[in-house]
Amino acid sequence: MRRVDCRIGYRAAEEMEKRYGYEGVSRKFQEETKCCHHSYSSWRNGVCPDAHSLKLMAEVGFDVIYILTGERTQEKNNC
Numbered sequence: 001m002r003r004v005d006c007r008i009g010y011r012a013a014e015e016m017e018k019r020y021g022y023e024g025v026s027r028k029f030q031e032e033t034k035c036c037h038h039s040y041s042s043w044r045n046g047v048c049p050d051a052h053s054l055k056l057m058a059e060v061g062f063d064v065i066y067i068l069t070g071e072r073t074q075e076k077n078n079c
Helices: 006-019 026-034 039-044 053-058 066-067
Strands: none
Touching: 006 026, 006 039, 006 053, 006 066, 026 039, 026 053, 053 066
């Protein structure tokens, strides 16, 4: 099996930390999305999220395009 861009997993973990804080991130993520509680640590270690996990993340408001590409889809205006 060929490994995909490991930054995808890192960005997924980074977004989780930003949303839930570092402490308890895995438990809070599992409660909100019903994804496996091991997702955070595996993504942090370079494993890419599967399509089902990305779909669940999108449904609760994560920027999945950023996770996949590193490019934010929504810029916050300070106007």
